[in-house]
Amino acid sequence: MADIEFLSVDKAFPDGTRAIKDLSLHVDDGEFMVVVGPSGCGKSTLLRLLAGLEAASSGEILIGGQAVNHWPAQRRNIAMVFQDYALYPHMTVRENLGFPLRMHGVAKDEIRRRVDETASLLGLAPLLDRRPGQLSGGQRQRVAMGRAVVRQPSVFLMDEPLSNVDAKLRGQIRTEIAALQDRLGTTTIYVTHDQVEAMTLGDRVTVLRDGALQQVASPQELYDRPANAFVATFLGSPGMNIVAAALERDSDSEAVLSLCGQRVPLAGRVGDGLAASGVKAVLIGMRPEALHLDDAGDAAVRLPVVVSSVESLGHEQLVHGRLPPPAAPQVRALDQGLPAWGATPGHLVARLPASPVCKSGTTLELSVDPRDIHLFDADGLCCAHGLGGAAIRAAAT
Numbered sequence: 001m002a003d004i005e006f007l008s009v010d011k012a013f014p015d016g017t018r019a020i021k022d023l024s025l026h027v028d029d030g031e032f033m034v035v036v037g038p039s040g041c042g043k044s045t046l047l048r049l050l051a052g053l054e055a056a057s058s059g060e061i062l063i064g065g066q067a068v069n070h071w072p073a074q075r076r077n078i079a080m081v082f083q084d085y086a087l088y089p090h091m092t093v094r095e096n097l098g099f100p101l102r103m104h105g106v107a108k109d110e111i112r113r114r115v116d117e118t119a120s121l122l123g124l125a126p127l128l129d130r131r132p133g134q135l136s137g138g139q140r141q142r143v144a145m146g147r148a149v150v151r152q153p154s155v156f157l158m159d160e161p162l163s164n165v166d167a168k169l170r171g172q173i174r175t176e177i178a179a180l181q182d183r184l185g186t187t188t189i190y191v192t193h194d195q196v197e198a199m200t201l202g203d204r205v206t207v208l209r210d211g212a213l214q215q216v217a218s219p220q221e222l223y224d225r226p227a228n229a230f231v232a233t234f235l236g237s238p239g240m241n242i243v244a245a246a247l248e249r250d251s252d253s254e255a256v257l258s259l260c261g262q263r264v265p266l267a268g269r270v271g272d273g274l275a276a277s278g279v280k281a282v283l284i285g286m287r288p289e290a291l292h293l294d295d296a297g298d299a300a301v302r303l304p305v306v307v308s309s310v311e312s313l314g315h316e317q318l319v320h321g322r323l324p325p326p327a328a329p330q331v332r333a334l335d336q337g338l339p340a341w342g343a344t345p346g347h348l349v350a351r352l353p354a355s356p357v358c359k360s361g362t363t364l365e366l367s368v369d370p371r372d373i374h375l376f377d378a379d380g381l382c383c384a385h386g387l388g389g390a391a392i393r394a395a396a397t
Contacts (some may be wrong), residue, residue, distance in 0.1 A: 002064050002154035003029040011211075017182055019045040021211040023059070025116040028050030030185045032178070034202030036192055037178065038234070042189040047157045050189065051078050063155065063397075074099070078154075083160040085140045087132040087147075093119075094128040097146050099179045103141075116152040119189045121180070138169045145177070156181070156188040160196065174200055195235050199223070207231050229380035232285050233342035238318065240285045240341035240353075240374070242325060245336040247274060247282050259284065260303050260324060264370060271383045280330035282383070283341075285374035287316065291350035291366045299395035300367040305348055310358050319358045321366075334378055341380050 003077055004027040012022035019042045027033045034045050048054040050061060060067050079100075085248035087096050088191030097115045103195040121127045121285040122142045141161060143196075148156055161177075162170045178201055181188050192198060194307055198205045207214040207222065207230075219235075226240070227233035246258040250265070255274040257264040266274060274282070291303075305321035323346050326332050335345045350366055358364065370387040377383055 001029075001247075003027060003062075004155065004189070005060075005062040006046075007060040007062070009049065009061060010057045011042075011049060011054065012057045018157045019211050020049065020056075021213075023185060023213050025185060025206060025213065027189060029064075030187055032181050032190065032201060033206060034190045034192060034204075035206045035208060036195060036198040036234075036297050037208035038213075039193055040210075041208040043161055043193070043208055044292045045161050046208070046209075047189065048081070050076075050155070051080055051157055052076050067083075077153050077311050077334055078155045078157055079151045079153035080157040080159065081144050081148050081161045083163045085132070085144040085164075087140060087173060088144055089132050092129050092131055093124060093135070093143050096132070097124075097128075097150050100147060100151050108356045112368065114150050114152075118146045118227075121149065121183075122146045122176075123147065131371055132379075137165050138173060141165055141173060141174075145180070149180070154187065155231075156186050156189065158190040160192055161190075162192075162194075177201065186328050195239075199235065205235075209232065225382075225385050226285075226374070227382055229283055229285065229341035229343070229376045229382075232376075232382075236287060238288050238349045239342065240284050241291075241348045242283050242338055242341055242376070243346070243348070244281055244324060244331045244338070245281055245284050246326070246328045257282070257284065259301060262301055264301060264387060265373075266387065270375065274383070281328065281334040281379060281381065282378065283334065283338075283376035284378060285327050286348075286368050286372060288349050288351040290372035291348070291385060292364065292368070293352055293356075293364065299370055301370060301373070303348070303366045303368065305364050305366050307358055307360050309360055311355070312357075314354065316354055317352050317353055317358060319364070321348050321350070321364065322346045323348060 006023050006025045009023045011021055012018045035046060037043055049056050056069060061069055063076060065104055075213055099113045101111045124146055151171060160383060162173055165173060165228060193332055202219055204216060205219055206216045209230055215222060215231050222231060229242050233242060238393060248256045248258050250256050255266040255271040267289050304321060307319055309319045309320045311318040314374060326335055338345050373387045375384040391394055
């Protein structure tokens with residue numbers, strides 16, 4: 001067994017920076033876990049703690065059920081793949097692959113067997129006599145991966161291994177990494193800032209922000225049911241649109257969303273809770289693909305958007321635009337706080353078909369089905385995924 005567990009782990013550096021904050025996380029044996037987040041969120045520190053390259057300030061780290069906090073790095077049976085490859089330029093591919101085995105005193109015949117087996121697995125057999133300077137970036141990345149595979153470790157750690165590979169090759173190597181992990185079944189933690197890698201590679205994805213865990217779930221669960229506004233905007237390409245909306249009460253004291261001149265009654269426990277809370281503004285989220293030029297149905301919420309720019313992608317277009325500025329002071333205040341969640345006040349992006357072509361400066365009426373609207377409170381925590389249903393409908397004021 002090589003499951004991994006972090007129990008209330010903290011990491012503070014001498015200057016007082018808390019890189020990891022009270023993190024608890026379990027990675028199953030054989031699981032491919034992707035850790036994603038913006039630069040400086042603590043992703044690489046998490047790997048270094050697990051590898052034994054840094055010591056936790058508090059908490060416990062377990063591998064296979066055994067606490068390893070005080071184990072030296074070489075005892076943990078972990079292989080790490082770095083973003084800069086870390087290959088020895090004066091050694092051939094064969095020598096680079098065999099180096100970690102020589103350091104562990106493995107017999108020469110066994111080294112040759114395992115190097116040949118790994119080279120065959122990764123398509124490196126024709127390159128065994130070349131040096132790193134004679135290889136392409138993709139080939140060097142495969143050698144770096146092979147040097148980890150040849151050790152037959154209990155855990156693979158990958159620290160942004162594709163950051164130095166060009167975009168076209170990155171997609172190919174992503175597929176190869178997924179196939180390799182599926183074949184080997186080795187517990188893997190893969191760190192990246194690229195949400196596309198996170199969505200396509202992981203069995204589950206851990207989202208970090210400022211050293212704190214935001215959500216752990218399958219890629220689809222993160223996309224469909226983000227726990228907070230930060231996860232919503234970070235995952236997706238582009239991320240979810242977040243805008244502020246007024247929260248009012250109707251004549252029956254029930255909660256009603258007011259957005260761009262339209263009212264959306266909020267039924268059920270969510271509506272009851274918001275009606276009783278006394279708050280005046282909330283956040284709503286809409287995926288770019290949930291916005292339509294055509295009518296999204298009788299219950300659709302319609303949004304007047306002034307187009308600011310258009311990105312043509314051939315088969316579709318990403319239309320960027322701005323909503324009318326909010327009038328209510330509470331809504332304006334919440335709107336101005338959107339950068340904290342990775343959103344731009346008043347800005348929307350819609351993923352639309354390539355035709356009709358949208359033009360900068362024009363005004364569009366985009367519609368969204370209430371069932372595709374996510375609701376977040378003023379602290380960015382999700383209250384509801386989808387406002388649709390027979391009791392929730394949009395109506396003109």
